Amino acid sequence: MSKTTKLTRRTLIAATAAAGAASVLPRRASAAEFEFKMGHSTPAAHPFHKHCLAVAERIGKETGGRMTLNVFPNSQLGGDNDLLSQVRSGAIEICQPAGQILASIIPLAAINGMGFAFDSYAKVWPAMDGELGGYVRRQVMAKVNLVPMERIWDLGFRQITNSIKPIKTAADLSGMKLRVPGAPSLVSLFKALGSHPVSMQFGEVYTSLQTKVVDGQENPLSQIDAGKFYEVQKYCSISNHVWDGHWIVFNKAAWERLPDDVKTIVARAFNEGALAQRSEVAALNNSLQADLEKKGLAFNTAETQSFRELLAKAGFYKEWHDKLGNEVWSLLEKQVGKLG
Numbered sequence: 001m002s003k004t005t006k007l008t009r010r011t012l013i014a015a016t017a018a019a020g021a022a023s024v025l026p027r028r029a030s031a032a033e034f035e036f037k038m039g040h041s042t043p044a045a046h047p048f049h050k051h052c053l054a055v056a057e058r059i060g061k062e063t064g065g066r067m068t069l070n071v072f073p074n075s076q077l078g079g080d081n082d083l084l085s086q087v088r089s090g091a092i093e094i095c096q097p098a099g100q101i102l103a104s105i106i107p108l109a110a111i112n113g114m115g116f117a118f119d120s121y122a123k124v125w126p127a128m129d130g131e132l133g134g135y136v137r138r139q140v141m142a143k144v145n146l147v148p149m150e151r152i153w154d155l156g157f158r159q160i161t162n163s164i165k166p167i168k169t170a171a172d173l174s175g176m177k178l179r180v181p182g183a184p185s186l187v188s189l190f191k192a193l194g195s196h197p198v199s200m201q202f203g204e205v206y207t208s209l210q211t212k213v214v215d216g217q218e219n220p221l222s223q224i225d226a227g228k229f230y231e232v233q234k235y236c237s238i239s240n241h242v243w244d245g246h247w248i249v250f251n252k253a254a255w256e257r258l259p260d261d262v263k264t265i266v267a268r269a270f271n272e273g274a275l276a277q278r279s280e281v282a283a284l285n286n287s288l289q290a291d292l293e294k295k296g297l298a299f300n301t302a303e304t305q306s307f308r309e310l311l312a313k314a315g316f317y318k319e320w321h322d323k324l325g326n327e328v329w330s331l332l333e334k335q336v337g338k339l340g
Helices: 003-018 047-062 080-089 107-113 121-128 131-143 184-192 202-210 221-226 252-257 260-294 305-313 316-324 326-336
Strands: 034-039 067-072 146-148 153-157 159-162 177-180 196-199 216-219 235-238 243-246 249-251 298-301
Touching (some): 047 067, 047 260, 067 260, 080 249, 107 121, 107 131, 107 316, 121 131, 121 243, 131 146, 153 221, 153 260, 177 184, 177 202, 184 196, 184 316, 202 216, 260 298, 305 316, 316 326
Parallel strands (some): 177 196, 235 298
């Protein structure tokens, strides 16, 4: 690698930090005993990033400057799957995979993303803060050498946008090219619904919609707004087809380097940050429809019974029950009722 290349990268990182991408803390790396990097794919304008910065500030203060957390938003260190790979290898210490992304390395993490499993937050949080979330967390720690925090952060209920027509029933999805994350369960779900799912990183979505590489995409309203997809999409169909959240995961070796008192501070900051972030994201998603309508999106509410019936007929629920196993499936159905 040439000296010119190194200088260019240092210049870019310095500019990024100056723009507020990294930690809000003063940069005193020499004074910090532990300096961790966290990468995520969510735009800097999203509440997720705001609350991550608040967590970073709290960690710095409560550890007396012993630990500095630098937070990089908007896929600056890579897309979701890239970030997960970097944390596993130890290149960075922390990332925030959604359950559907984490499922690419441990399938049972997809359990919260079974189509139409949750119909409200009143069922989400008892499940994810209770037995179901605890089971997933323990399996992640045991099988993939990562350490998830106890509280999952809210990503929200996912909706469908496209540039062709309103999605009123499952039949309207037939043949439509939809971007989905690199998440096996979401790919499987939209295949079962008759569409053509195309996996790509979040940072590639806007251009792919603009150039008609894909017809549409699916995300919570907060992500649709933060990604400015309303500029390149015409229709938004409220389907609530999947709820998903962000696990905050640490590289295990990095986590174990922290003294117990620092671990306590870090875990408390992330877990309490999750509760604050949940409240803001839920309120934001509730208010965003009116704002997005003003920006040009035409909304409709999908008739979801046709989706459920097609998923059952296509064998989606049976396929994922068999893949994930009786134990975790029964924990899900204990909260949401029989699926399929």
